[in-house]
Amino acid sequence: MRLGGAGVTVLVAALTIAGAAPGHAEPGVDVGPTGTSLMHGDLASTDSTPHPGPGRRARLAASSVPGGACAATFLRRDQIPVSLCTQFVGPGGVAVPTVTSFHPRTAAVIARLPLTKGGLLGGVYGYLDGRGRVVVADGSGAIVRVAHHGGLRAPRLVVEDRVSLAGHVPPGDAVTGLAPDYRGRVWFVTTGGVVGTVTPGRRPRVASMRLRRGEQMGNGLSVRPAGVSVLTTHALYEMQAGADGRPHTRWRRAYDRGSARKPGQLTWGSGTTPTYFGPGGDGWVAIVDNADRAPNLLVYRSDDGGLVCRMKAFRRSGQGTENSIPAMGNTLVIPSTYGYQYPPQAESGGPSRPLSAPFVGGSTRVDVSASGCRRVWENDDRIATLPRLARGDGVVYALGYGPLRPGPQQLGPVYLIGSDFRTGRRVLTLPVGQGPLDEPMELTGTIGPDGTMWQATVGRMLRFTAH
Structure with missing residues (x-):
């Protein structure tokens, strides 16, 4: 999430924290619907969808100016897109988290519901539940469920449920991410290191525990039937909940967090959300660390934390990433964000080392087996949104820029980019717009069953379709 400007610097911090997977919903x-109900595609965080994308002849079919930037977009069963946006209101452009519904053909805003302003990340991570309601934390210290009523004729957004987290989120702390598990509970994590669950019922039960002092969380959490993966600025955790809902650690693996934050990352530590993939769809879990000279891809067995493989995440791409890792089968695609220039207010963990670097970009495919990791390809795609791997057509879609030119860093025009998952070769380069209106900001899009792709920029909501 990237851009300059007074109001946008607050927005950027809110939005960067910004799953083949168990792509189906289990009892x-x-x-909500498969592939369109979670920020990272599915509970395993494979950043993938079973649907095909808009294809090699994609076109920009519609767009709108929602008055803010939308970090994550979900698609209901009635094909109405609902987004978690940051709306700029009042003098000075105060950033307010806002649930926003869009018209499925024109992309026009049809309903808005501002949430209580609080921690920046609370209005960013969320998901769509089985009744088509957006589940998200608001600034009052509660998890709320926001429903869209009235269809397209009389659309309105209403809070239908609210569960207070009082006594579990300390003053000054805020919810970073949340996700449902396979037992019907809602898991949440906070920036300050609290991990908790909400067990539903007539009187919902909240239970929580705190991880080691000094460890913070700036990413989402990933879920499989047997556990939940949580990544802090120091270590990867596999967790479970007891009969009372209280989380406990099954295993912990510290990683190399380096000597400082890197340019193009927001915190001092790994910038990835853990990705479940591999045998059975979740037998392995992958992250990228923050080692000084070159970050490492680390793949562990989900059940016991045994190391499956460790290798340099990149060869020639920028040496760092703030993005989640798309996955399909036993294969990972790792995008680089090294060198991207975030506003200072968006960054935490002290100054980066070095203070700046060119945004080289690049993505690489790594195949994993029980005997190790093998790099298959590496390309030069300078992508600037969270990529979405469309398993239906084998293309990785994202917004991005043209080649890096000599001289002062210029991001230049923005394109919809598609790369072949098998070869890494570019198959789509569609001009979209120009910054600052269409700065991609690492926002997250979604792809529907008919191949329609919804993707926000800092200033617009875009709807892409096939010709």
Whole structure:
């Protein structure tokens, strides 16, 4: 999430924190349509969808100016897109988290519901439940469910449920991410290191525990039937909940967090959300660390934390990433964000080392087996949104820029980019717009069953379709 400007610097911090996977909903999982109901695609965070994308002849079919930037977009069963946006209101452009519905053909805003302003990340991570409601934390210290009523004729957004987290989120702390599990509970994590669950019922039960002092969380959490993966600025955790809902650690693996934050990352530590993939769809879990000279891809067995493989995440791409890792089968695609210039207010963990670097970009495919990791390809795609891997057509879609030119860093025009998952070769380069209106900001899009792709920029909501 990237851009300059007074109001946008607050927005950027809110939005960067910004799953083939168990791409289907299992009994007991309170989640909406397959592939379009979670920020990272599915509970395993494979950043993938079973649907095909808009294809090699994609076109920009519609757009709108929602008055803010939308970090994550979900698609209901009636094909109405609902987004978690940051709306700029009042003098000075105060950033207010806002649930926003869009018209499925024109992309026009049809309903808005501002949430209580609080921690920047609370209005960013969320998901769509089985009844088509957006589940998100607001600034009052509660998890709320926001429903869209009235269809397209009389659209309105209404809070239908609210569960207070009082006594579990300390003053000054805020919810970073949340997701449902396979037992019907809602898991949440906070920036300050609290991990908790909400067990539904007539009187919902909240239970929580705190991880080691000094460890913070700036990413989402990933879920499989047997556990939940949580990544802090120091370590990767596999967790479970007891009969009372209280989380406990099954295993912990510290990683190399380096000597400082890197340019193009927001915190001092790994910038990835853990990705479940591999045998059975979740037998392995992958992250990228923050080692000084070159970050490492680390793949562990989900059940016991045994190391499957460790290798340099990149060869020639920028040496760092703030993005989640798309996955399909036993294969990962790792995008680089090294060198991207975030506003200072968006960054935490002290100054980066070095203070700046060119945004080289690049993505790489790594195939994993029980005997190790093997790099298959590496390309030069300078992508600037969270990529979405469309398993239906084998293309990785994202917004991005043209080649890096000599001289002062210029991001230049923005394109919809598609790369072949098998070869890494570019198959789509569609001009979209120009910054600052269409700065991609690492926002997250979604792809519907008919191949329609919804993707926000800092200033617009875009609807892409096939010709």
